[in-house]
Amino acid sequence: MTKLKGNQKEYDLIVIGGGPSGMMMAGRAGEMGARVLILEKNKGLGTKLQITGGGRCNLTNAEFDIQKFLANFPQSKQFLFSPFSKFSSENTFTFFEKKRLPLVVEARKRVFPESQKANDVFKTLERYVRSGGGEIKTDSQVTKINKENNKIVSVETKKGEKYFAHNFALATGGASASWTGSTGDGFKWLNKLGHTVKEPTANLVPLTTNDRWVHKLSGITLSFMTIRFIQNGKTKLKKTGKILFTHFGVSGPLIINSSFEVKELMKKGHVTASIDMFPDTEENLLDQRVLKLFEKNKNKVIKNILPEILPKKVAQEILQLPDINLLEREVNSITKEERKALVKKMKGLSFDISGTLGLEKSIIADGGIALEEVNFKNMTSKIYPNLYLLGDILNINRPSGGFSLQLCWTTGWVAGSDVGEKLNN
Ligand SMILES: Cc1cc2nc3c(=O)[nH]c(=O)nc-3n(C[C@H](O)[C@H](O)[C@H](O)COP(=O)(O)OP(=O)(O)OC[C@H]3O[C@@H](n4cnc5c(N)ncnc54)[C@H](O)[C@@H]3O)c2cc1C
Incomplete structure (x- = not known):
């Protein structure tokens, strides 16, 4: 004592x-x-x-x-x-x-x-x-x-x-x-x-990426999408809901609640995220929707009409991606292959995960x-x-x-x- x-x-x-x-x-x-x-x-x-x-x-x-x-x-x-x-x-x-x-x-x-x-x-x-x-x-x-x-x-x-x-x-x-x-x-x-x-x-922390187009969408929310986390070509985790783009990557409760599993995956290798912005629409049906939009607006520049189905800033960033590169193109000049590539991108907008924010920004x-x-x-x-x-x-x-x-x-x-x-x- x-x-x-x-x-x-x-x-x-x-x-x-x-x-x-x-x-x-x-x-x-x-x-x-x-x-x-x-x-x-x-x-x-x-x-x-x-x-x-x-x-x-x-x-x-x-x-x-x-x-x-x-x-x-x-x-x-x-x-x-x-x-x-x-x-x-x-x-x-x-x-x-x-x-x-x-x-x-x-x-x-x-x-x-x-x-x-x-x-x-x-x-x-x-x-x-x-x-x-x-x-x-x-x-x-x-x-x-x-x-x-x-x-x-x-x-x-x-x-x-x-x-x-x-x-x-x-x-x-x-x-x-x-x-x-x-x-x-x-x-x-x-x-x-x-x-x-x-x-x-x-x-319970936001995820980061070095892909600049993501940073440029900072402040934009997609309120209904599916995100897949992919490793070695295989989907390891899939979640549907809301995502918030930030100046360092992606955030929001859905992302924060995926952070533990994503971190575990990263211990085994490289992780890519892929966003399906139309999770309820099959690729061929989305293609038909885009085709209808194109037919209605044949002589317009695509960057002015895609915002009818996507948030304007998101549409602009997608159209500028090097493998799409359609921003200033008139709709009537876009080939079937280019349109299909665009639709594929809207169903699988991918970026590399570089990590998470640090302890200072984490909830736990x-x-x-x-x-x-x-x-x-x-x-x-x-x-x-x-x-x-x-x-x-x-x-x-x-x-x-x-x-x-x-x-x-x-x-x-x-x-x-x-x-x-x-x-x-
Ligand atoms: C931004 C943010 C938002 C959150 N929102 C939620 C939410 O909405 N819902 C939810 O369930 N959880 C939330 N959390 C998590 C939640 O706050 C923590 O899980 C919870 O505070 C942990 O409580 P605790 O008592 O274990 O420790 P803490 O709340 O961390 O308290 C520990 C205390 O110990 C003191 N201390 C440390 N070292 C010493 C020392 N050497 N001598 C004397 N005192 C010391 C500290 O000053 C502190 O006051 C959030 C966390 C963050 C960062």
Whole structure:
């Protein structure tokens, strides 16, 4: 047992990091009677939480069937059944609504606060922490974690303060958007403590290309298309929906949610993307449509009529591609072969994928502590039973749509409950 000096206080729980997972755990343990301290290095809590969902906070996904919900965690669902059976997305819904934060369900079952303000989610959680008597020390960067055998005993901050507790939680987040405070500190400590940590890389992130015509379409959205990711001549992944062109490549939820698989493919070799702008129309039917358009406008320049069936900027870029090269041509001069090549291009507009944007632009980072080293019944380390591991610190791949924050609520609530139960037993 550590001997405390002078007025040094021992907490039941110290949570390192005041993001959504840390606040949830602190609030839950506090309401069950634990003496809790949150140490947060920023000037306030929940910096990343407040920018989620473009400032609206997609706080969970209203898929209340746990099996179906966990189908979104293909590599980790076997670990997550236990915590999700204790606190699921349905519990999240009730939790926030009971705390007088009305929620709304939008497309793809994404859940937002009715006020459309991430800040309201943040305020609800901060109140939860304070109402349980939790102490919050901001501007308190933890720089050292001290252990005795397989027990964490204290932490030290940059200011030279030392804090003691019976239990500790690493809720320092991952390594995406580090300006919010998630600089991967937890990963470094876990390594030192003897845990296995997979190096974080950008995930849920836009894709990049060096093909200039894509960059030139920056700001254009195709609201219904099919994109195929092709390797060695074979389609490896196919998705239908909306795509946004940017000055570096392509983005939008569909692309962001393909980034993990595309990155995995790129480890094996070159990847090409191919967009079908008319996924519902067979090539021969599209050809007939273009033929009709041509017959109606025989004496016009093609660049002035193609925008009848394609966004103008997209039409212009396609017509300028070296293998099409029709921009200034009068329709009556276009050969059948040239028309067919154009139609083929509209069904398979391809560009090379060069990679993804970096960690700073990613929603999450894949990487983190190996799941085999975590006890998912209570979210503790299997090496240090008084060390809890929450949220983005876990190596869990998932799509966008509220699944990341749900992981924070679930792991935070289960861990907080465990601390409370330890006290009350
Ligand atoms: C732009 C953007 C939009 C997003 N939108 C959504 C969305 O709509 N829905 C969704 O589900 N997910 C979204 N996410 C993902 C989601 O924000 C994260 O999964 C979530 O914030 C992870 O929570 P966390 O508690 O694990 O860590 P974080 O939120 O990263 O919090 C970690 C905290 O620990 C603190 N900390 C770190 N090191 C130390 C230290 N040494 N000492 C003290 N404190 C420390 C940090 O300052 C930070 O406050 C988004 C992410 C981004 C970047």
